[in-house]
Amino acid sequence: MTAAESPALPAAAQSVEAVRAGLEAERYICSKQIATAVYLAMQLGKPVLIEGPPGVGKTELAKTSARMFDLPLIRLQCYEGLDEAKALYEWKYGKQLLYIQVLKEQLADVLDGAKGLTASIARLHEFGDVFFSEEFLEPRPLLQALRAVDGSVLLIDEIDKADQEFESLLLEMLSDFQVSIPEIGTVKAKGRQPLVFLTSNNTREISDALKRRCLHLYIPFPDPALERDIIHARVPEIPETLRRQLVAFVQELRDRDLKKIPAISETIDWARTLLLLNADALDTELVRDTLNVILKFQDDIDSVGPELHGIIDRAQRSR
Amino acid sequence: MERSLANFIRALRMADVRVSTAETLDAFRTAEVVGWRDRTLLKDALALVLPKTHDEKEAYDACFEQFFRVEDFRTHADAAADPDGAAQDDGSATNDADGDAQGDASDAGGGGESAGQGGERRGPPAGGSPGAPGSGQDGDERSELEALVHPGELADAGSALGRMLMEGDRSALAMEIARAAREAGVEEIRVFTQKGLYTRRIMDGMGLGDLQEEISRLHRSAELPDRRLALELERRRDGLREQIRDYVERQFLLHADATGARLREELLRTVKLSNVEQRNMRHLRSIVQKMAKRLVAAHARRRRITRRGQLHVPRTIRQNLRHDGNLIDLSWKSKKIERPKVFAICDVSGSVSYYARFMLMFLYSLEEVLPKVRAFAFSSDLAEVTDLFQREDIDEAIAHTLHDYAGGSTDYGQAFSDFLRLAGDDLDHRSTVIILGDARNNYGEARTELLRRIYDRSRRVLWLNPEPELAWGGGDSEMNRYRAHVHQVAVCNSLQHLERVVSDLLRSAN
Numbered sequence: 001m002t003a004a005e006s007p008a009l010p011a012a013a014q015s016v017e018a019v020r021a022g023l024e025a026e027r028y029i030c031s032k033q034i035a036t037a038v039y040l041a042m043q044l045g046k047p048v049l050i051e052g053p054p055g056v057g058k059t060e061l062a063k064t065s066a067r068m069f070d071l072p073l074i075r076l077q078c079y080e081g082l083d084e085a086k087a088l089y090e091w092k093y094g095k096q097l098l099y100i101q102v103l104k105e106q107l108a109d110v111l112d113g114a115k116g117l118t119a120s121i122a123r124l125h126e127f128g129d130v131f132f133s134e135e136f137l138e139p140r141p142l143l144q145a146l147r148a149v150d151g152s153v154l155l156i157d158e159i160d161k162a163d164q165e166f167e168s169l170l171l172e173m174l175s176d177f178q179v180s181i182p183e184i185g186t187v188k189a190k191g192r193q194p195l196v197f198l199t200s201n202n203t204r205e206i207s208d209a210l211k212r213r214c215l216h217l218y219i220p221f222p223d224p225a226l227e228r229d230i231i232h233a234r235v236p237e238i239p240e241t242l243r244r245q246l247v248a249f250v251q252e253l254r255d256r257d258l259k260k261i262p263a264i265s266e267t268i269d270w271a272r273t274l275l276l277l278n279a280d281a282l283d284t285e286l287v288r289d290t291l292n293v294i295l296k297f298q299d300d301i302d303s304v305g306p307e308l309h310g311i312i313d314r315a316q317r318s319r
Numbered sequence: 320m321e322r323s324l325a326n327f328i329r330a331l332r333m334a335d336v337r338v339s340t341a342e343t344l345d346a347f348r349t350a351e352v353v354g355w356r357d358r359t360l361l362k363d364a365l366a367l368v369l370p371k372t373h374d375e376k377e378a379y380d381a382c383f384e385q386f387f388r389v390e391d392f393r394t395h396a397d398a399a400a401d402p403d404g405a406a407q408d409d410g411s412a413t414n415d416a417d418g419d420a421q422g423d424a425s426d427a428g429g430g431g432e433s434a435g436q437g438g439e440r441r442g443p444p445a446g447g448s449p450g451a452p453g454s455g456q457d458g459d460e461r462s463e464l465e466a467l468v469h470p471g472e473l474a475d476a477g478s479a480l481g482r483m484l485m486e487g488d489r490s491a492l493a494m495e496i497a498r499a500a501r502e503a504g505v506e507e508i509r510v511f512t513q514k515g516l517y518t519r520r521i522m523d524g525m526g527l528g529d530l531q532e533e534i535s536r537l538h539r540s541a542e543l544p545d546r547r548l549a550l551e552l553e554r555r556r557d558g559l560r561e562q563i564r565d566y567v568e569r570q571f572l573l574h575a576d577a578t579g580a581r582l583r584e585e586l587l588r589t590v591k592l593s594n595v596e597q598r599n600m601r602h603l604r605s606i607v608q609k610m611a612k613r614l615v616a617a618h619a620r621r622r623r624i625t626r627r628g629q630l631h632v633p634r635t636i637r638q639n640l641r642h643d644g645n646l647i648d649l650s651w652k653s654k655k656i657e658r659p660k661v662f663a664i665c666d667v668s669g670s671v672s673y674y675a676r677f678m679l680m681f682l683y684s685l686e687e688v689l690p691k692v693r694a695f696a697f698s699s700d701l702a703e704v705t706d707l708f709q710r711e712d713i714d715e716a717i718a719h720t721l722h723d724y725a726g727g728s729t730d731y732g733q734a735f736s737d738f739l740r741l742a743g744d745d746l747d748h749r750s751t752v753i754i755l756g757d758a759r760n761n762y763g764e765a766r767t768e769l770l771r772r773i774y775d776r777s778r779r780v781l782w783l784n785p786e787p788e789l790a791w792g793g794g795d796s797e798m799n800r801y802r803a804h805v806h807q808v809a810v811c812n813s814l815q816h817l818e819r820v821v822s823d824l825l826r827s828a829n
Contacts (some may be wrong), residue, residue: 016353016360036353036363043352044345051373097647205612208371212339215367218376 010069013042019068028057028064029230037217038065047174047196049159049211052219054201055263059157061219062197066153071195074148075155076141078162084169088179090138096131132183142173143187151192159210160200167210170198174213222264224251230264235271245282246271248315250294253304262294270294282312324350327386328369334378336370358387476548478529484555485548492559496566499524505570517567522560530556603814604714607677610818611684614825660749661692661824662777664738666756667721668698668729674785674812676717678755681817683713689825693742696720699727701737729759731797732766739769746776751824755783755811758791758798765797770804780804783811783820 012022019042020035038061041048050058066073076087110127114120139147145154159167173179174196177189198214200206222230227247231238250267262270270293279286287308295301304311324346328338338346345368353364362383370379476485483492503520530552537549631652639646663682665675675696682692693705702724707716746752752773774780782805784791784798791798802808809820 032359033363033366036360037367040349040352040364040367044348046345048367093649094647097645101645208337211371212341216371217367218373 009042012068013039015039022068023061023064024233026064026067027233028060029226029233030057030061031222031226034061034217034219037215040215041195044215045177045193047198047214048217049198049200049206049214050217050219051200051202053221053261053263055265056219056221057264058197058199058219059155062153062155062157062199065195065197066155069151069153069195071150072148072152073155074141074145074152074194075157078156078158078160078166080161080163082162082166086140087142087166087169088140089143089181090140091132092136092138096136099131129183134184137181137184142170143179145194145196146173146177146179146187146189148194149191152194154194154196156196156198158201159198160202160204160206164207167207171209171213174210221254221261224248227251227264227267231267231271234268235275238271238275239280242274242280242282243271245312245315246274249282249287249311252311252314253294256304258295258300258303259297260295260300266294266296282315284309284312287312323386327382330382330386331369331379334382336375336378336382338369342369361387476533476552478526478533480526480530481533481552484530484552484559487555492562495525496521496563500566500570505567508567508570514564514567517570518560518564521563521567525559527556603677604680606814607680608684610814611681614818614822615685660745660747660751661689662695662738662742662746662750662752663692664695664697664701664734664752664754664756666698666729666731666734667696667724668727670759671755671757671785672721674783675755676721677814677817678753678783678811679708679717679720680713681821683708685821685825693745694720695734695738695741696724697729697734697737698724699730699733700724701734701741703741728761729756730763731756731758731760731801732764732769735766735769735773739772743772743776746773748778750777751779751781752777753781753783753820753824754805755785757784757786757796758782758801759795760797762795765800767800767804770801774804774806779806779824781806781820781824782808783816784808785812786810787812 012018016032016035016039019039020030020032023030023035023038037048037050040046050061052058062075063073065071111120111123114123137143141154145152156170159170177193178186180186198210221227224247227250228243231243231247235243247267250262250270254261270290273290273293274286277286277290288305291301291304291308295304325343328343328346331338346365349364349368350361353360355361365383366376366379370376476482483495499521500517502524503517505517505521508514508517534549534552534556537545537552540546540549629652631650634650635646635648636644638648638650642648661682663678665671665678667675679694682689682694685692692708693703694708695701696704704716704720704724707719710716711719770780782798782801786796786798788810790796791802798808809816811817811820
């Protein structure tokens, strides 16, 4: 399967380095593991299950991959109670009903001359399942992704928020890239298979069956060097020294026992904030005023407060 | 390389990483795609396919480092990379460590085995001319002792094992080890202390007795070649012992580790919680989580079935009157899910604190199906500890609870009155109250009327007593008086009991 498809793969998926460079060009700086995951996903045609703490760029990876491969991004946000009608397909019930109403008058013409119930029904049967055809099918994200002829990137976001049955629903889709619709039959991926990303915040254990079908990528918080590169790519205007300091500061915060540990997205926001305030180095005053950008709980801010000076000091000395 | 990947996966499974057959196939495909040359790439790539949780990733990292050594990739990336794996399956060369020495020996020994492998003790000069006249000369010049360890003419070994050792045919030797191991029943090995025993048995099975006899006989011999042979045999015997020990070690890892873990788990489930040794605590923890997970899975499903809607015909018709009776908006029947409220009252005084610990751990592991657990701890006074559990890690919360509330002599009467004061108004027909305690009231006032009030207000009151039923009512135990005022009393002193109780609780709550 892979051998047949590989020539059709875009240039950006030909090697791990190419993937990494491609992501970098889209300003997504990543570790080699992440690039390997995308590369393998393209090569093997397997979905990627991404886990990791919130705000490390799980969703962003899917979005960036879509841009990099120039594919449409189809996103399915999961929540409790999500079912196949919202994820897969739905019959356009209203439209069906409306058509029935409109066609009521036509019925007389159709049945004209038919004698008795059996004959009438036989006559109706000639029209086949008009009301259960593609015309009345409302494709939802999963079906849309399968039907995208040039391939697509399907992002199933926060799968852990959905119920367990929903996972089972995904199994057919993820292993064979097909779904079964009772009235129509099996819909297979047209053209290129979608590149599927699933993200999970680990609020619930994902079932083994689903995990088995996916590549499993865990994105941890980045190390300082990588985080500096990320900030550099995202907020290029920020001065070198400040960048170094703020990354060191955030890195130290992550080692603390906080309710909500600041993630990369918070570091980026903070960098933007500091840039806006024209800062070029961290000082206690500045940090105290802007701490609410990286810490989202008052408890956390209070607990860090007294040690602020020490942390800033260490951050300034970090090289 | 393929075989080494298969062996690697076997090693992973030993390290508690669950790898299914499908994943094995994926791993092979992955290896094909990324190739074998780049070690880090291979590691990253396989890390995506094989381990699927955070813990497994860590185990995987350790395993990978052990299994695929850096040197293997540097020297011959395409050759079989794992010494262990290769040795395990076929009897060919064993480990690299003595492989070099072996290489020397077999090179030199082309003509006559006699050259042997003097290399290790005396340095390599021996590698040279086999059984050459030169060595005889040496023997004359140097002391007799040196001549002994120096290669020279050797007598022929008499015993079967000795001959085999002297022939140095490693594959024959490995086959012999495997045979003896089968006879010794090495796959029965269960605990690591048995390693020495099995090593010994295998050696005996290979004819160690004869060899020993021969060695001591040779030592006594007046002939130089004989004594030389004795030393050489001893050396090779020690090498063989090492080899067998390695073999047993591998067999142990293959057979025993998994079954050992299962055995331990089985045991820990049924053993009385207060008898569990400290070092097994963390295993208990994971068992509790496993049990909780299973209960969650079973009961979450049940709950969802009640949610499956049927068409609510009357309401649908009513709603669609405005559409001239055309049923456009459908409305579905659904059953309201009643989430049980659980109040756990735990005696945390010395004797019972052990059990309290596990019950709390259990209840809080069930958050998904039991979202509203309120916990109370008491020995003399009672206090609510729910907050602690919400704020902190379970282990810490338990430690805190025990620290803050344990001690003091148990007073059930006081505890009930405190409980009614704190939570009495919240008790309703959905509440289940679980009391964990031995009902030993230090001859204090039992105050059964308070328990009665709790009973009247709530849907179910369970009393879990860690003591065996025979002890109820003896001494200062008030169990027999209390049991009249609760719906159910159960002995609960092992994880299995606990699981049964909680499972019952969930069933009745839904």
